[in-house]
Amino acid sequence: MKYTSIFDVIGHIMVGPSSSHTAGACQIAYVAQLLFGKKPKSVKIGLHGSFAETYRGHGTDIAILAGLLGFKPEDEEIKNAFEIAQEEGLNYTFEIVDLGSEYHPNSVSIEMSDKIEKMTVIGSSIGGGNIIIKNVNGLDAGFGGEPNTLVILNQDKIGALVNIANTLSKFNLNIGSMKISRDLKKKIALTWLEADSVIPDEVISALKKYSEIKWVRIINV
């Protein structure tokens, strides 16, 4: 089911004009910078499908930039994202891309980088402000606006999942669902799971003790 809560339908308090092209776009970018784990210095934004056709009209560009600056869809500062990006020295480019027909018409690819690292996130705005992150650094993904989501990048080796599950149970966290996508060549895996309750920050340091875990992010939107 796409809509699992009545708040998916009337819960999006947001700055207009478009739930899919403004709020959803902002949310994808907001989650993207959470996944990056720090403020990017430079971003390359690729707009696909309907995003590519109408992005200027709906403020999609402003909204994506605002999300990357850490603003949520309901923040009335969104309007000023271009000015704020300039003040904060964030370099950005927009281009039109074709991600292929398997992507929803409202999709964007966001490449974030600083001096050390680079990450590319592809997300789709599926209507009414709801989003799905479809790809992280080439690995398939499938998490969206669910609260209490934990995203982990780990080496794909035996025992990795057990360590994750054990750590969460130590924190008394009940896992509602868990999914993994693997890159067999690079031997890495993206694991994402939804917990039934709020995930405390301490989970991150507990998980990072395991050498196979590269990074851990809590996405609580």
Add this chain to the structure above:
Amino acid sequence: MFESISQLLDESETKSIPLHKLILKDESEYTHISESDIIERLKNTLAIMKQSLEKALTTDIELPIKEASNQAKKLLTPGIFFGDNMKDAIAWAMIISEYNSGMGLIVAAPTAGSSGVLPAVLFKAKDILGKSEEDVFNALVVAAAIGAIIGNRAMLSGSEGGCQAEVGVASAMSAAAITYMAGGSHTQISNAIALSLKNLLGLICDPVAGLVISPCIKRNAIGVVNAFLATEMALSGLTSIIPADEIIDAMMKVGRKLPYELKETGLGGIAATKTGKRIKKNIFSDK
């Protein structure tokens, strides 16, 4: 979550639980969030809806399409063919919609483009029927559940299904809500949904220059009138020959079949008219 309108209404009937209570209970079971937290969040939603109307009424809104700015307030005048109530309601919907187009803070219901319909219908129905805040709240709960069912069976976005999936759905949600508010039976609620959705079936999404301005703002007005129309019909005992769930399924199929140009790309419909293209060129020529 409920898979169909009939499932929702039947369950409320057989368990004899009022619709809004059943929906809140189900939401809490499904999301593991307590009912009191859900209620609090919904009250906030309602408060923001009210706030956007109040703010929009007192704000001068400059839109990128100049000719489209500050049109709605002209409707705050005595009715000519419409009674004052109906004229107010369409004015409110368009005022909220203008505010949205000017990047104001609104509640998507179910989307931003269609965000004027539900608050305008709810608040005006409250006035007309002399109902309480609580009644409005309960009606909002019903509207949301109907929107979720339609979203899951079909879609809730212009880019996937055309404007029938935005203003059409907003109108059906509103019709269900006020039929409930007026004390309508379950059959009447189901008919109100069916009749309202049917009237806007096939509506395309064709925003001029890709902006949520034209036709969007004025389409919110038809969403309102259509919601009151369907409710008036349902409460008078009129029935839809085709059941609500089947109309939703038809809407899904129509939405899928609509060509790319007519699904929020700004490439077809009124966006592709001579004037529509000129407006687009004027707006974006300096960028």
